Amino acid sequence: MTTRVLVTGAGGPAGVAVIRSLLRRSDLTVFAADMDGWASGIYLVPPAQRRLVPPGRDDDFVPAIARMVAEDDLDLVISTVDVELIALAGRRDELAPAVLAAPSAETLHTALDKLALAERCAPTGLTPRTVLAGPDAEAVDWEFPVFAKPRQGAGSRGVRLVPDRAALEALPGDEGLIVQDFLPGEEYSVDVIADAAGAIVAAVPRTRARVDSGVAIAGRTVRDPELEETAASIARAIGLVGVANVQLRRDRTGRAVLLEVNPRFPGALPLTIAAGVDIPSLVADLFLGRELPVRIPFREIASVRFLEDVIVEIDDVLVSDHAGHQEEL
Ligand SMILES: Nc1ncnc2c1ncn2[C@@H]1O[C@H](COP(=O)(O)OP(=O)(O)O)[C@@H](O)[C@H]1O
Ligand SMILES: [Mg+2]
Known part of the structure; x- marks a missing residue:
């Protein structure tokens, strides 16, 4: 009997890499899932092991994974998506008897909040000075330029170099920005x-x-x-x-x-x-x-990396309610 593993986020590069890695093991049966039927990694596994899931922010996401655990007899659930991880890690008991392969909810919350992370790691002496924009940041005697970015950001969205004190004082105070030593x-x-x-x-x-x-x-x-x-x-x-x-x-x-x-x-x-x-x-x-x-x-x-096309029979394309099948205007 093999161990049955579900990998979600099959459309992203991490999901694809996880699925490819686990497929090399003969002791595992790999199920691949995504909210989007066009997610490429789904098609790395045999048709019987392809699944669609609701979006990670959906109320039904965790229950849907729990149902999948029961129906597919899953032993292990691996998610490669931040929002899903947060949802799953807070309710990991509901996935029993399957195990969620993720750090604790506490670790996830700390990591996904760049201010909480800097504060938690400050005792290591390996963090730049990091404070909230606004009065906290204005009270510090910085060496300019400094760097500002969203407390909960990703993909470099909203990051900016702050050249001088005037620019520091002009930072919006209501966007959850943090200010940090320039590296x-x-x-x-x-x-x-x-x-x-x-x-x-x-x-x-x-x-x-x-x-x-x-x-x-x-x-x-x-x-x-x-x-x-x-x-x-x-x-x-x-x-x-x-x-x-x-x-x-x-x-x-x-x-x-x-x-x-x-x-x-x-x-x-x-x-x-x-x-x-x-x-x-x-x-x-x-x-x-x-x-x-x-x-x-x-x-x-x-x-280095290049793109590769995977050819799929029309009838084999999974049609999801949530994304990816309506032509955008
Ligand atoms: N303190 C800093 N000094 C200089 N550059 C920074 C600093 N913080 C972030 N950056 C730049 O902004 C990018 C995005 O910041 P990061 O903290 O990785 O957040 P995210 O990737 O979640 O948007 C980094 O890859 C880096 O190029
Ligand atoms: Mg980054």
Whole structure:
């Protein structure tokens, strides 16, 4: 008997990479789901294992996954989508007997709030000074420029360089912006996996040489103990169990400090997997209660990405209520 695993968010690069990784294991049966019938990763699995789910924000999302657990006899649920993770992690008991492969709701909430994250990680000494825009920010004796961004942002939306004090005072006070030391140096993404006790099994730094729609499509892994240790300290500070992507950037003195944590599978997973750390497979093992190796080494390697068309019979295209089938005007 195989272990039955559902992967949601099959339309995104992370979802595709997770599905591809898990399909290499003969002990797993992989179900692929998305809210959109046009999501490419759905078509990586056999027709009988393709599923549609409601949007993660929908009231019926968690109940729908729970029904799928019962009907498909699932053992493990893996989501690659932030909103879904938040919804599922708050109600993981409802998925029983399946296990949700995700960090605690507390870890997710901390990571997805850049102010809470900076405050939680401040004791590591590896964070830029970070405060709310408004009176808190105006009270600080900054070295300008400083950097402002939404407390709960993604994909670089709403980020801005603040050149001087006048611009700082002109920042809107009602948009949940945070103000932070400007980090002028190199930027790295570190893919981290922590075991059930929170011990770091691997931390793989990589560059994002080319980025498309917020996803790294070319880059290389970098062996650098400082980057690996910094990301590991951040992961420990937020109580990570499972996978997260820790973004670091060098400050004015050249030290790597925290930018943000994305508490989910990154879209650049194929590079990290090729470097030697098969994070989806390890996450599956972890949440199925299996022991992980203490430390997994990786090597320096690079990746580029191209598009690939998957041809599907018309009758095999799943038609979802929620998205993707109405021609936009
Ligand atoms: N303190 C900072 N100094 C310099 N650049 C920053 C700073 N914070 C963010 N950035 C830039 O903005 C981008 C997006 O910020 P990030 O914190 O990663 O949020 P998100 O990716 O969720 O939008 C970063 O990749 C980086 O280029
Ligand atoms: Mg980012």
